[in-house]
Amino acid sequence: MSLNMGYAALLPEIALLAAAVLVLLGGSFLPRNRQVLTRWFSVAALVVSAAAGMAGVAGVPESIFSGTYALDTSTAVVRIVAPLATLVVVLIGRHEFIGSVRESETYALLLLATLGTVVIGGTIDLLVLVAGYLLASIPLYALIGLSRSGPAAEATLKTYLIGALFGVLLMAGVTLLTGLASTSSYEDMSEALSTAPVVAVAGGAVAVLIGLTFKAGAVPGHFWIPDASQASGIAVAAFVTTVPKIGALIALGRLIEIMPDSVDVPLLVAILAVVSMTVGNLAALAQKNVRRLLGWSTVSQVGYLLMPLAVITTSDGASAALLVYIGLYALTNLAIFAVVACFPHREELDDWAGVARAHPWLTGTLIVSALSLVGTPPTAVFIGKVAVFTVAWDGGMPWLVVAAAVNSVLSLVYYLRLFRPAFRPPAPVTAPADDDAPEASRGVKATAVILGAAVLSAGAAVAGIWLATLA
């Protein structure tokens, strides 16, 4: 094992960290009406980070820093997708962030949480995983509480308690596995674990996996998602339902790959997948609040994302399918939240009456994103679904595919409910006619529409991504 201290290779992470520190410092010196500078600085840093991540795509897969950090396709994806997703969050958070009491702090928190996600996704060492977990979690608690309302406080507390509990579980698992293998590095662990006592390995593996479900927003670590999605600011909601998942799922994939055959981890993951999608879908059916519905929808989507993880050891394309789905899901979820961000006052589904007539482009984006989450071709998530269905079947779990297909039909009901009210005639008296005018700026609307167009065209464009990951 070479030490290989490739600091230059860590440019995407360093950019995020440096930006977070600078934004925090700069924010404390800037006057209140100049805080917006930190926003543009954060945007630039995120672009730099993603660009540096893209520049690293071409390299040969290797591990650096004594085998604690992997430079491979998965890392490349999380390095590109996470900063870009955060970038979108900053863009659609215009009304939420600009001029707020904690503007620069918000950006710093977002940058740190993004960094945590990237670290979780890139690491191949359990101890670094713990550090990344904390780095990605703690900013979330603060972000959710930013809107300072009663429900937000409740959501923060809930997230914090669940996060702490699952964090402890994760650390217990890490301790156990590290002790059993007498190393914390994935590369060396696999062999040591295959000779270790099965019960202990199983306990450690389950604890680590369950611990990470908090970040992934999968059952059983999902309880905070709907509350956080409903009570926090809209842009923050978009962030917490999208970005942490990216890193957590890639980390799960790496972990499952090194688990010995003596423990049937794939089956556990498959069951978690089915439970997540079913629970998410059933709960979403009953929701009337748009963002709560979307929160449950992300729980169900994680179920589909867990499918390739269940077969990551048995099907060749599983890793690529996971990465493709993650990217397409992030795009779609951000698009739908961007539309929601254009109408911050339309909390309930019924409030959306009349939107179709007044805002045809945004309604189009809403329809396209909702259909994408259903998995209708030719939208983005359709390709993801085909990919994960194919690998799950190929990996010897056809029952999982059938369960997922049935769940997709179930999800159809509430995704259709999402845009149906938009076509209703608006209620006559409740709101003045120009109610929509101050709601959203052109920038946010344009972001939403561009994302919608991307969701629509991603189906065809994904060929490029697919080639890049498999070739």
Next chain:
Amino acid sequence: MLSIILFFPVIVGAALALWRGLPARAAGLVWLAATLIDLALLIVLTFTADAGANGLKAEERVNWMPQLGSSYHLGVDGLSLPLLLLADVIFVVCAIWSLRESDRPRPQAALFLFLQTTCLGLFAAQDLILFFVFFDLSIVGMYFVIAGWGHGNPRRSALMFFIYTFLGSLALLLGFIGLYLGADPHTFDMVELSQRGAFTGSPVAAGFVLAAIVLGLAVKTPTFPFHSWLAPAHTDAPTIGSVVLASLLLKMGTYGFVRIAMPMLPDAWRSWAWVIVILGIVAVIFGALVALVQTNIKRMIAFTSINHMGYVILAVGAAGVVGRNTAEAQQLAIAGAVTQMVSHGLITGALFLLAGVFYDRTGSYDLGQYGGLAGPAPRFAGFFAVAAFASLGLPGFSGFIAEFQIFTGSIGTVPWALIALPGILITAVLFLRAFQRVFTGETKGLSVGFADLHLRETMALTVLMALVVLIGVVPGPLLAMIEPAAELLVGNLQP
């Protein structure tokens, strides 16, 4: 060329959708012009395109997701070309019919142009993923047609339609993934799959994959017992929505049988052909009997669709039953099935247009509220009579050619397909009874003051009925188009 024909409608549609200032009348004219141009292009293609190496005309192929074994692959042959022509004709008729549409004509035209692309694309696709994309998009388009322009309880019907057919499409997707994994090397290419077949060595797996595909197609067709979405969707859809649904969307299911299920899983199809035959017979009898008791004219026509699609399913099932010297009968059955798809598309399209006239004039589909309508509306009565006779399979109309072939072919391979024969009798009874009740006798009820057909309505109906009679009297060209493909298909089925 084929791509242009495919995407021309949706491009015009997108332009219409974005051009908010366009006057309503102009939108209708643009729509009509677009459909006419598309039809003209397709006719040119029909006569000029030469068959390529795979027996496909106007073949186009571009790598799309090579790692996934999926490509943008188009091509037409004797099975798909008649349906492409049918699709373009139906959309021309819809455009004529809607020339004076008053309810949001511009978005409606855009939506129908979008639907046109999905229909054309499905029939021209030679790649399973591409096929699936168009299959699902047609559901999305129809959902908005029903939800946006329907009457009665459109939201509920649209949702039911979407959920049912989406479930079907997912079963189909599972089947497609199965086909992909069952082929060696893995591919989604329909031409390669039909040449090699998938799962040739493993009958159990092939059986499950076939079950998934048949389920998906049966929901879309629809056939008993997966038909419950059909009646509400038809009843609540706008007139031209019903036309597209019955004439084209239902064909996607039966087309899938001859294009995908039969050639790609020949062994499994032969083993399970008797199940398909029984499904077909049940659908024939069930559809006819349920149609017999309907008083709502749209529901009645919807259930006769189940009956007529049942003939197609019977035919494709019978074609899978291989015995000694049955190749010719099998070919006849397949050719009959394809002819029936075209014929049913034309006839049912006309019937739904006629049903729409009832609703336009009085707002009621209830047969019991009319009587003696031939008096105030003689042209309407005439067209209804012709369409009804065509639908019950009288010689001289396209339905007869189709059903004659289907029965000759089916009974030639499976003698007990005779059980389905009374289906024809029952449909004859129900159409004659409906005609008697509504058009003959003393003018009463809602018939009083019923306005006869307008010029555009007459034109639209004339187009359809002329084609029905033309195919009925001169079936040669159509059959000549279908038969080589049917022969190829039957050749694939031989063990």
